[in-house]
Amino acid sequence: xxxxxxxxxxxxxxxxxxxxxxxxxxxxxxxxxxxxxxxxxxxxxxxxxxxxxxxxxxxxxxxxxxxxxxxxxxxxxxxxxxxxxxxxxxxxxxxxxxxxxxxxxxxxxxxxxxxxxxxxxxxxxxxxxxxxxxxxxxxxxxxxxxxxxxxxxxxxxxxxxxxxxxxxxxxxxxxxxxxxxxxxxxxxxxxxxxxxxxxxxxxxxxxxxxxxxxxxxxxxxxxxxxxxxxxxxxxxxxxxxxxxxxxxxxxxxxxxxxxxxxxxxxxxxxxxxxxxxxxxxxxxxxxxxxxxxxxxxxxxxxxxxxxxxxxxxxxxxxxxxxxxxxxxxxxxxxxxxxxxxxxxxxxxxxxxxxxxxxxxxxxxxxxxxxxxxxxxxxxxxxxxxxxxxxxxxxxxxxxxxxxxx
Numbered sequence: 001x002x003x004x005x006x007x008x009x010x011x012x013x014x015x016x017x018x019x020x021x022x023x024x025x026x027x028x029x030x031x032x033x034x035x036x037x038x039x040x041x042x043x044x045x046x047x048x049x050x051x052x053x054x055x056x057x058x059x060x061x062x063x064x065x066x067x068x069x070x071x072x073x074x075x076x077x078x079x080x081x082x083x084x085x086x087x088x089x090x091x092x093x094x095x096x097x098x099x100x101x102x103x104x105x106x107x108x109x110x111x112x113x114x115x116x117x118x119x120x121x122x123x124x125x126x127x128x129x130x131x132x133x134x135x136x137x138x139x140x141x142x143x144x145x146x147x148x149x150x151x152x153x154x155x156x157x158x159x160x161x162x163x164x165x166x167x168x169x170x171x172x173x174x175x176x177x178x179x180x181x182x183x184x185x186x187x188x189x190x191x192x193x194x195x196x197x198x199x200x201x202x203x204x205x206x207x208x209x210x211x212x213x214x215x216x217x218x219x220x221x222x223x224x225x226x227x228x229x230x231x232x233x234x235x236x237x238x239x240x241x242x243x244x245x246x247x248x249x250x251x252x253x254x255x256x257x258x259x260x261x262x263x264x265x266x267x268x269x270x271x272x273x274x275x276x277x278x279x280x281x282x283x284x285x286x287x288x289x290x291x292x293x294x295x296x297x298x299x300x301x302x303x304x305x306x307x308x309x310x311x312x313x314x315x316x317x318x319x320x321x322x323x324x325x326x327x328x329x330x331x332x333x334x335x336x337x338x339x340x341x342x343x344x345x346x347x348x349x350x351x352x353x354x355x356x357x358x359x360x361x362x363x364x365x366x367x368x369x370x371x372x373x374x375x376x377x378x379x380x381x382x383x384x385x386x387x388x389x390x391x392x393x394x395x396x397x398x399x400x401x402x403x404x405x
Contacts, residue, residue: 004331005334009338012335012338015303018303018306019303021299022296022299022300022302022303022343023343023346025292025296025299026293026297026299026300026339026343026346026381026382027343027344027346028292028296029290029293029343029347030293030344030347030348030374030375030377031346031347031348031351032289032292032293033286033289033290033293033347033351033373033374033377034347034348034350034354034355034366034370034374035351035359035364036285036288037285037286037370038351038355038365038367039285040282040283041282041364041366042363042364043282043362044281044282057099057230057231057233057236057239057267058135058227058267059230059236059239059264060226060228060264060265060267061081061085061226061227061243061262061263061264061265062081062225062262062263063080063081063251063261063262063263064260064261064262064263080221081222081223081224081226081251082103083103085103086102086223086226087101088246088247088250089101089242089243089246091246094245094246095239095243095246097238097239098228098229098231098239098242098243099133099230100133100228100229101130101226101228101229102128102130102226102227102228102229103210103225103226104125104126104210104223104224104225104226104227105125105127105210105218105223105224106123106124106224107124107125107213107217107218110124110180110206111180111181112163113179114167114173114176114178117167119163119166121159121160121162121163121206122200122201123204123205123206124206124208124213125205125206125207125208125213126207126208126209126211126212126214126217126218127207127209127210127227128150128210129144129146129150130229132144134227137192137207139158139189139191139192140191141172141189141190142174142190143188143189144158144188145158145188145189145208145209150209150210150212151211153211153212154209155185155186155208155215155216156186156188156208156209156212157178157180157186157187157188157206157207157208158187158189158190158206158207158208159173159190159205159206160190160191160193160194160203160206161190161191161192161193161203162201162205163203163204163206166204172190173187173190174187174189174190180206180208180217181216183217185212191205210223236266236267237266240266243264244264286370290377293377293381294381296343296381297340297382297385298385300336300339300340300382301385301386301389303339304335304386305389307332308332308389308390308393311393315328315393316396319396326394328390328394329391329393331390332386332389332393333386335386336383336385336390337382339386340381340383341379341382343382344375344379345375347374348374351374352366352371
């Protein structure tokens with residue numbers, strides 16, 4: 001076998017350009033598979049990270065349009081959510097899978113003023129202390145407001161990194177007093193960065209106690225949504241059922257309407273759907289890249305057929321001095337596999353290096369299985385497409401091969 005490999009390497013080196021181009025084709029095929037699968041995996045990881053950044057084990061309860069307005073009078077309106085509805089969801093008997101329920105109000109058109117500078121954050125939220133764990137916020141400095149502060153209507157606020165950068169010039173604002181539409185709020189904490197969720201900057205936010213926001217900005221009454229946190233991801237579906245069962249009698253549908261007056265969005269379902277979509281996307285990318293591998297395999301067959309034709313007299317001489325059919329078959333198969341082996345190794349290096357750069361805004365994440373799969377496919381393709389030329393060489397009759405010119 002050592003002699004067979006040596007002869008194969010000699011044959012390949014005799015036509016360096018032709019061999020190099022064939023190896024290049026396989027390298028592109030293998031590298032493409034690795035890079036495109038990495039792009040799909042990276043895209044999936046980014047989407048999942050964005051969804052998980054919205055909170056841990058979260059259900060979002062929102063009102064849906066209804067006719068008649070059961071709590072608000074005539075006309076097309078919505079059955080509103082209230083703080084009482086949120087409190088009803090925190091019941092260890094009727095909702096044993098619910099960890100917390102945080103009523104949320106959103107203040108629109110808010111302007112912050114500090115030392116002559118003004119800034120309008122994209123989101124100004126009023127909620128309860130449980131909102132922090134539900135939305136998975138961590139603190140960069142300071143602390144979150146407490147239940148006592150929320151109960152006492154204390155005007156304090158937690159700000160995101162974007163607000164710190166835009167309004168405070170990057171300085172630590174903990175302890176500073178800002179005016180919110182003319183009302184003083186003291187900054188008690190700064191959140192860690194959560195980045196963008198694809199639609200909005202999650203760091204461009206101010207969060208304050210629900211009561212303080214209602215006192216100064218939104219007024220008392222309805223809330224915009226309720227963020228419900230299940231005790232674990234496995235209990236999300238059970239928590240959704242419990243929330244639906246509790247709110248259905250509290251928020252009945254309008255007379256004659258077949259739709260519910262509220263909607264429960266399950267983060268787990270969104271994450272699962274996203275994972276399924278990303279998996280299909282990654283598979284399609286891999287299959288598209290695999291086409292270039294097949295094209296590379298055709299290149300291997302082409303170079304081996306040319307090699308067999310060029311070395312016909314050599315084959316005849318070897319057979320005349322005693323080479324068996326199997327010897328000739330193995331010789332050319334080894335050459336085909338060596339070309340695929342070199343192309344596969346070069347492709348792995350190319351794929352790993354190429355996956356270190358952002359592609360179409362996505363940071364690729366190398367899937368280890370794709371390296372083994374692409375490299376193995378390259379070698380198998382070389383073996384498969386090299387079989388016909390090797391068989392053709394092995395089937396030659398010595399006398400006819402010796403006559404060939």
